[in-house]
Amino acid sequence: MNILVTGAGGQLGRDVVRVLRAHHEVKGYTRAQWDVTDEAITWKIMTITRPDVVVHCAAYTDVDRSQTDTVEAHRVNGRATRQLASACGILGARLVYISTDYVFDGTKKDGYTELDRPRPINVYGRTKRLGERWVQRCCPRHMILRTSWLYGTHGRNFVSAILSKAKEGGPLHVVNDQRGCPTYTGHLAQMIDRLIHLQAQGIFHTAHTGSCTWYQLAAAILQHAGYTDIDLHPISTASLGRPAPRPAVSVLHSERIPKLGLPLMPDWREGLAAYFRDRQEGEEA
Template sequence: MKILVTGYAGQLGYDVVRECELHNLEVKGITRNELDITDKAAVISLVDSFKPDVIIHCAAYTAVDKAEDDQENCRNVNVEGTKYLAEAAKKHDAKFVYISTDYVFEGKGDQPFNEDDQPNPIGYYGLTKYEGEKIVQSLIDNYFIVRISWVFGINGNNFIKTMLRLSETRNELNVVGDQVGSPTYTFDLAKLIVEMIKTDKYGIYHATNEGFTSWAEFAKEIFKLAGKDVLVQSISTEEYPTRAVRPKNSRLSKQKLVENGFKPLPTWEDALARYLVQLKQEVELGE
């Protein structure tokens, strides 16, 4: 099985490539510098030469706030780039994994969104990711659309690294406490994606670590496990205005995973504990 992974320089793409290698799969991870996915001819050329059996599309324009003002670039990457890759996948009859997001939902209420619930994005980033979903569904049959949220991995920046960095100079932090969702460890997610592509159980899935929390409670758990004495003050979304509106409810139901025999990911607390150990090992190796 030959696998092409976009977004190799990002958190998820990096771990997906490593997981493929652990399974002795022939994998090619590509970065933005190696392939501009908004260049249709370049996409066709690369896919024609590699001839993948699976394309795992992790690359995306994810700067949520910047996207509100940089709409053309955001659309080119998340919509046009996805279209070119999906067309190339169809040409080679390759399976296609499209990584989507909780931002396709408006984030109202307090119940988990099901896979079949109607998306209604409230920001431009979420809108382009939803349009990407629709393009994938319209072009090919053998697709996995995997919606994820609150991602953290060893490669790249994330909320946990930001909190740990701030804890070096601050003993008190204000963190939003009325946005609720599920942190997702890319190490765990990569295992699930590689398991998925070995099947033909196509469709839309929600894949996050189990359990729900707020950003403020997440921060408290980070500091507790890392042994950092930082007081976290929970504040409202309105007290921390951002350019793009954030969904307050990012809870995702993982019903389809269970129905199709995939094992749910471990709890987010368990994932966080393992991640902090991994982070510490990486720091020690770098010294």
């Protein structure tokens, strides 16, 4: 298939391009190559390339900055998604929209399935939920993939930040009252490939199984990296005083993926181990 990937310079976009190229003709566009907020450029690229599938990885993902930069967050996650979804709907392309666990409020202690009602509590979550609704309204052939706590071998993320601070010697103070599903972008890209192959449609939760807190994730990262002498301390979310509220529980469960005959994504610990293997291979290459 002819597949376009927006946000191809980001940590997920790079892995999506790499994985999909094994089976399809893929063109990845970085932000400099395709500003998704420019409607004229979106229509030009779409009408020239006539893709079968568009994987929309481009997004405004700074959760705290979204609280004050609301206009830009809505412009990228809302309006730009509407423009792309409209183009896909008119041209008959399938749209894969990457969404987030932050569309939920975090009050359901055992986590959320695709059947649970979204109720975002911060601007980032609200703009991503708005993007979901535009996709549903404008593009009949769509997949909405909600994922959680993404990290990859490219770019900055929680894992790279912990490793950087550990290299400085610590100590580390990490939140221990938020629970989610850390998800490795390499594994998520493989799931996207499988779902595209099956021509799946609708909403799917695509995160690693199992769950942990940020503190527990940090402990696992330090263990993998061999930093056994770093002082790691649990703290509360409130103690950070961040602008954007976070859901206390944003664990994602999928009821729909097994119904397609696909296995669930592996446990988050397996994803972290794969990250370190791929990171080492990249450094040795």
